[in-house]
Amino acid sequence: MLDSEQLQSLYEQGNYKQCLEELNLLLLFNTHDTTALLLKGKCLYQVALNEIQSGNEANFTFAANCFEEVLSLSPSHEEAMTFAAYINIFITQGDLPAAIGYCSRLLTSANPITRANALRYRQEAYSLTGKFDLVLKDLETLAELIREIHQNNLPALDQESGDLYFRKGIIHLENFADHSKALEAFREVLKHGHADFSAYCRIAEVALDQGDYETGGEAAVLAFFTDSPDPGNERLTLYHLMEALNKKGIHHPSLVKAMFIGQRIFADAVGADTTELLSFARQYIQMYPDWFWAWHYAGAALYDAENYEAALPYLAKSLELGGTAIGLQRYIETAYHVNGELPLITKWPEDLPMFYYNAGVNFNEFEASLAGTPIAPELLKIRTGFYRMSYDGFYDYFYNNNGKAGFSESHIFAMCCNNYGIALTDGGTYDKAADVHRLGYSISPFWEQSNSLGTALMLLGKYEEAIAAFARALDDGGQYLDFADYIELKGEILTALSNLGRTEELTALLQRTEEEYNDFIAEHGSGLSAEERFILSERYITVQNARHDLLSGGSIEDAVRAWQEQLEKHPDDNSAWYMLMQNYFQLKDYQQCIACANNYLSVKAEAIKPESLLKVHFMRGVSYLRIEKYGQAKAELIMVLKGCDPADESGRVSICDANMHLAKCSAMLQQWEECKTYAWDAITCYNDNGWKWDDTCFATALHYADACMATGEKKAAIGTVDVVLGMAPNNEDALSRKKEWKSGGLFSFLKKK
DSSP states (O other), X not given: OOOHHHHHHHHHTTOHHHHHHHHHHHXXXXXXXXXXXXXXXXXXXXXXXXXXXXXXXXXXXXXXXXHHHHHHHOXXXXXXXXXXXXXXXXXXXXXXXXXXXXXXXXXXXXXXXXXXXXXXXXXXXXXXXXXXXXXXXXXHHHHHHHHHHTTTOHHHHHHHHXXXXXXXXXXXXXXXXXHHHHHHHXXXXXXXXXXXXXXXXXXXXXXXXXXXXXXXXXXXXXXXXXXXXXXXXXXXXXXXXXXXXXXXXXXXXXXXXHHHHHHHHTHHHHTXXXXXXXXXXXXXXXXOTTOHHHHHHHXXXXXXXXXXXXXXXXXXXXXXXXXXHHHHHHHHHHHHHHHSSOOOOOOOOOOOHHHHHHHHHHHHHHHHHTTTSTTHHHHHHHHHHHHHHHHHHHHHHHHHOOSXXXXXXXXXXXXXXXHHHHHHHHTTXXXXXXXXXXXXXHHSOOHHHHHHHHHHHHXXXXXXXHHHHHHHHHHHHGGGOOHHHHHHHHHHHHHHHHHHTOHHHHHHHHHHHHHHHHHHHHHHGGGSOHHHHHHHHHHTHHHHHHHHHHHTTSOHHHHHHHHHHHHHHOTTOHHHHHHHHHHHHHTTOHHHHHHHHHHHHHHHGGGXXXXXXXXXXXXXXXXXXXXXXXXXXXXXHHHHXXXXXXXXXXXHHHHHHHHHHHHHHHHHTTOHHHHHHHHHHHHHHHHHTTOOOOHHHHHHHHHHHHHHHHTTOHXXXXXXXXXXXXXXXXXXXXXXXXXXXXXXXXXXXXXXX
């Protein structure tokens, strides 16, 4: 026989039927055990909930009987009274007077939450018995109690108050036909918010009918901004109601603002094209010249039509008068299209965090279109700014009890945390990014948040924590993860294991992951589109990178065999071609290196990253040079020169290497003027960066000398040789040229001839 703790554990684990069997056995020996009777009632209640679709309410009755039995033994047992009242009122409605009695007794509880539940249940019972005056009285008392309970929890206060005041307004409206008091309650709903757009539609209709255009317009805006399914077209019906009022000469700003939004959302249904939207907005610019909403929507209509020059002054004026987050996003993009540069952001408009989140999402698309351009760092700062404004607003609301509710759902805050954290990671602020992701996960967990946290932790070198984050992402993703995401997460774990040097775990997980990949391709590969197969191959790169790290501890020949085996299984695995290209380059098998590079480019196509493309051009260029195909080598190496960033140290190294190889190509092709240019640029790079001359630099200097001699600049040629011999007296190539050319006088290498 199980003890009370074991029975409670079964209940908490959801093993209700097993728990019932054990409880029945226990109650055979102690029929008056109130703890066991209470738990039995709760189990029966849960079983009844699971079977509710069948329409069988018998278990609810059995559960209620258990709670009644507890009360016969312990009349003041609050939990039993709460359950008994709830079942009687909301499910069976078997004995409403008794249920009302339980609720009245519960109102003497010291626990305010118990009292609040009692009021919720009792007002429902009064409603079922037609005592609506008592319903209103309980709702008013409940409103006060909710303010007390949630005085330090604004989100909970808003959620409960919004529902409560809407119910109060409906009762005033439908049961007492008191439109004035109904509107009074509905205005409280707008202060706190409501989850159902239909509630906003009803409030708007009542307000507009009573001539309260301020409330009606505000409720309509909230209804229009809700993206819930609307099978009955309630929102479109509401728009037509406002349209009819507008045609009658009602031009209240709140009503007009709602119409602006409605015209954009229902543009097709109401036939609102750019011309009509612009004309409507201009009408109210004339009527209300200092009202930023009219300027905002005039600019929005032109922005949507991509008429940026015409849109810019409207958007700028809107921001000058106040503006919105979305308006700022459109203004930045429009100013760039018109002026070719980003505008200076002088202020961030006051707006709800939800709208700053949307602005960040929209701006991210614009930023992506300019990836890799010189303004990319500035674009990242702006994207981070949008998400920071959203994050700060949400945080102030959820944790500091400040700000408007608006559309402040916790899951949207969590999504904001994910996007803000990603932006921080992109900007190199990894510690803060990790903190933001952790907060977001605590608010509303989803696998993308854990994945983003893992990325930040990897960049911080916290590989153990990163493994835990990626593993949690796999667990959270479950059935929602597609296989490409699943493989990428496995690849991240493999990378972390490699960085930790945990070779045995790495080897075992790599083998399992490869088997999963092979099995998936065998089972589903034929059904994948070319794009899906390519994406999967791209995600598999993280796995192949881990394989590369593992193979780097062995011989290059073993690595080549391993990659060849991978390609036998998956010929379109671009990462395997890329790795094999590098291995053949190390083995100085240049023909094979070129072939692998060509295959890599063919498979990867336009999706190749710039840094990978540069490496391909470099290895292919040097390989052509080694097999004496100088023209092809030169073409590849020129591509390297064009793609390197001289502001970056690694870019300067690549530029120098490319110039040295190009100098040799030009010399072999007897293109002497180009040889001088490439050689001079390479040697200048050595000198400007303070690098010590090495054998490669000496060889490049001698190419320069050869080019000078070939173009009749004998003094420069011999002087260059003297410079080399001054630093490397035993350089045989320089000595040979010195002997052949004899002395040509002094030469200053610091001045190009």
